[in-house]
Structures are given as C-alpha cells and as structure tokens.
Amino acid sequence: MSGWLVIGLMWAVTYAARFVGLSLGRLELPPFWLAFLRFVPVSVFAALIVPDVLGSSEWARRLIGAAVGGALLWRTRNLALGILGGFAAYWAARLLGA
Incomplete structure (x- = not known):
C-alpha cells in the first residue's frame, strides 16, 4: 500500500468520525446515556494516571503526591x-526518603 493511499484512508476515517460527532450534536440523548457519559472523563483520566502512578518503582512517592x-x-x-x-x-x- 502506498503512503498516499494510507494518508487518504486516515483522512477519510478521521473526517467521517468528526462528521458523525458534529451531526449528532443536535440529537437529544436519553437520560440513561447522559448518566453513562457523565463518567467518561473520570474514567479516561484514571486510565491515564493510575498506570503511571502505580507502575513505577517509586510508586509510594507518586501515590502520596497524587x-x-x-x-x-x-x-x-x-x-x-x-x-x-x-x-x-x-x-x-x-x-x-519515603
């Protein structure tokens, strides 16, 4: 596969994902999905931070700071x-020295 074809496919997938997200912006979500999506930022933050804090040799210091x-x-x-x-x-x- 040529480099330009890969770039073109990546552009198409990115554009399609953004278009769908923007076109659904006027859609009214049911209360279940609103309650579900409320916890997404916290989950993403935890998924980024917890491995860095607990996966280190100095995890105790990092845990204290966190x-x-x-x-x-x-x-x-x-x-x-x-x-x-x-x-x-x-x-x-x-x-x-903790």
Missing part, C-alpha cells in the same frame, strides 16, 4: 493549587 494533589483539588476546586500541592508532596516525600 493523593495530596487530588485532595487539594477536591477541597479547593483550584487546579493550580492541586497540581502545585501534588508536586510539593512528591518532592517532600522524595527528599525525606
């Missing part, structure tokens, strides 16, 4: 404070 950052974010609803607090907790645990 827990502190998550608690700060949950309590204050301030993303910058949650990120900075998580970094600070991670580096404090690293410096203290």
Whole structure:
C-alpha cells in the first residue's frame, strides 16, 4: 500500500468520525446515556494516571503526591493549587526518603 493511499484512508476515517460527532450534536440523548457519559472523563483520566502512578518503582512517592494533589483539588476546586500541592508532596516525600 502506498503512503498516499494510507494518508487518504486516515483522512477519510478521521473526517467521517468528526462528521458523525458534529451531526449528532443536535440529537437529544436519553437520560440513561447522559448518566453513562457523565463518567467518561473520570474514567479516561484514571486510565491515564493510575498506570503511571502505580507502575513505577517509586510508586509510594507518586501515590502520596497524587493523593495530596487530588485532595487539594477536591477541597479547593483550584487546579493550580492541586497540581502545585501534588508536586510539593512528591518532592517532600522524595527528599525525606519515603
């Protein structure tokens, strides 16, 4: 298969997926699907973060940082404070040898 054919097929699939998503934007979803889709961002975030935190040799430090950052974010609803607090907790645990 030539490179241009592969690029053309990738373009067609991408365009079709975006077209379907945009054309369904005016569609009213049933309550079941609205409740189901409400948890998609949390699931994606967990799928990205959990392997990185727990799959490392220094998982305890990363878990401390993630827990502190998550608690700060949950309590204050301030993303910058949650990120900075998580970094600070991670580096404090690293410096203290935890």
